[in-house]
Amino acid sequence: MTEEQLTVAGEPLADLARRLDGARTGRWTEEGARALVHDLGLRWEHVTDPASPDGPRLRPVGPSERRYVDEEAYLELAVTVPGAGPDAAGQARAFGRARSELTGALGEASIIGSYGRLGPYYGSTPAWGSPFLRWRGERDTLELRAGRQGPELVLEPTAPLENWYGSLGHGEEDAIGGFIGSRSGPSTAGLSLPGRWSARSWETLTGSLATFLATLPAEFAALGIAKIMRLYGRVGGEAPRLFDIDADSRLMLASFADSDIGPASFGWGTVADHPGTKETWADSYEPRWRRDAGGPGEPAGRELAEMVVATARAQGVASVDDLLLGGEAEDIGPYTVRFYGLGLTTV
Template structure:
């Protein structure tokens, strides 16, 4: 690290526990994260687990943060090619850091022995150089099966750089309150994250009842979040908060006809009311006759996002 700092013309500063590299950049100085007691179980001889370089200082609103991330995303992709891994850290960032309130998207160019990651930082996007094994070992070891042990979502493509990539086990929600909380976190940040990453997510949700497992919801998001509802005739979606295309005209570009009849336009970055949306989905599922969280199922087609296979760890819902 000292040799790298010297080569870049950066001055070494700070303390041994919190070293700083003075870059002279307007976006701020770089930070090194030494191996501490929370990291030592995941490393194999490394002194540092991250070198984080701020790339921009951006206004705190979600749309500005997402746009700044997207701009750097496009610049890095043009220079390095498509990232081999992308997703969202959710509210539990690497080595137990907390995610950003607007969203926690990341793009990763995996390598050996080091990996380069574009990450949502506190003031704007950050470029993070990290030894590959500690970061992946930390993630893999979170798969303990306890509720909300892993948050966010993780996608990988078929790039040869992903050879040997391991995937942790997930967890399953055991209560409707846990489902509400996980859906709230997911939906509230989704349009900001998909905008930042430049992806679109289409997620059908099915509900197992005594009469099968029909589709209940269609969650669609690129730069705006739209949710469609396929409730049976004996349920009143309007009473649960759903509207029609007349009330949510922007959804006409998502579903061109009257199927689904019931829908909601939740808005773009920073606009979705995650908790209210989650409560509406859970109330609708229960009104339809979905008796427990294990019977609310993410459609398998949701796992294919562009060229990436994505696992939605943070939802705690079964996939089928």
């Protein structure tokens, strides 16, 4: 049975997206924003009323955002897509449905990713996850992103958002969270991404890994991603494969540790304890140690991170610099992805 089209204020989501994508924004000046609102058939007093959070709303440039703009007076016009459930699974499903409709109408997004805990211009993000897709233009970008009440369709000037994101590349620990992936093509010409940061202590890595794993299945489900990520470790002059992270709508982890370090004491089980993992790793004995961490909203991020870090150290990984993310993780369909939030070196 085919689902009905998503609608926003009585208009099919895909139609609204096309209208926004083709709108004239007048460089987001006061005059340009008023013309945009008029052309879209909206009322100025409604889109500028902060007491109407579910309707289209225009966000002005505030004192803390002025450093990222040129002549823009506004940063975005956003509207919430209704119908999201209250829990992580419901939010992820609603986002995924909106993503499917918009991709069908506009084609593959230029950019995908997750903001992590730090949203645009240092704003907060939903606890369940903060995925986004962007259809990037030279002047304006159309974005689908996670909001507090459900997915949000956002039209915004391209430069201020990218100026803000680029400013995070100063290299300090936890400077950037989440991840971002871009695909080659005319829409990403001139795109500049910030530099990465590296964890300098096991404590920092445990925290970043906890944050990353807690929302991973919800975000990957929302974005339609299924991927096995591998972690390697420098041990005795070599860099063997230590862990697999199977991330899609359910998070599964596996360890290739020898039994003599006592992986069960760190929280690992076998296929008998986590039978669902056999869908990913059919051989019950390789890898022997597994953990079914659950679906959207279920992973215990801190516990999982401590389990991984303790296991890596018990296997002889002496420094946080010696735990490595396999480069194959960064190839996701047409996108090349940077996993900023992990703070790990990629090899």
